[in-house]
Amino acid sequence: MLFPYLDIILRSVAVYFFMTIALRVFGKKELSQLNTADIILILLISNSVQNAMVGPDTSLSGGLIAALVLFIINFIIKKLTRKYKVFGELLLDKPEVLIHDGKLDFKALSKLDISDEELKEAMREHGIEFFKNVKLAMLEIDGTISIISEDQEKLKQTHYKRKHNHKSLQNFN
Incomplete structure (x- = not known):
């Protein structure tokens, strides 16, 4: 059958x-x-x-x-x-660097079609006002933008994913 x-x-x-x-x-x-x-x-x-x-x-x-x-x-x-x-x-896609030490990667942003406004929105959601204060911004494989602040004191409050997608660590083994 x-x-x-x-x-x-x-x-x-x-x-x-x-x-x-x-x-x-x-x-x-x-x-x-x-x-x-x-x-x-x-x-x-x-x-x-x-x-x-x-x-x-x-x-x-x-x-x-x-x-x-x-x-x-x-x-x-x-x-x-x-x-x-x-x-x-x-x-699978790989994470892409969008900002490193305050410097935007315009080639990656253009390739990924991420606008200046989208990047600023993600920064605001992470409590960061200026590009120069971003140590690292990544477009993750799930499509979220993770941002690490230059200010080490803010690191704990700003290191979360943009749309709050949480995956268990078991998925990475």
């Missing part, structure tokens, strides 16, 4: 990898800064790729198999990226 669902499995795998590549191409910055238009886009994309995954099979079992395949692929990808560095480097 698995053979009738092989088409759904293959379609789901193709859609998963397409979406992974699309997110890689369009940038990690988009992941943490969802606005109304972004949410609408996500909803429309999920609706459009649903048919691509299940094809003509709109049954409950077809939808559940597609969802199961996506969970399994995601689980396997996470295991592989942790176990094999090369695989992780291929699929």
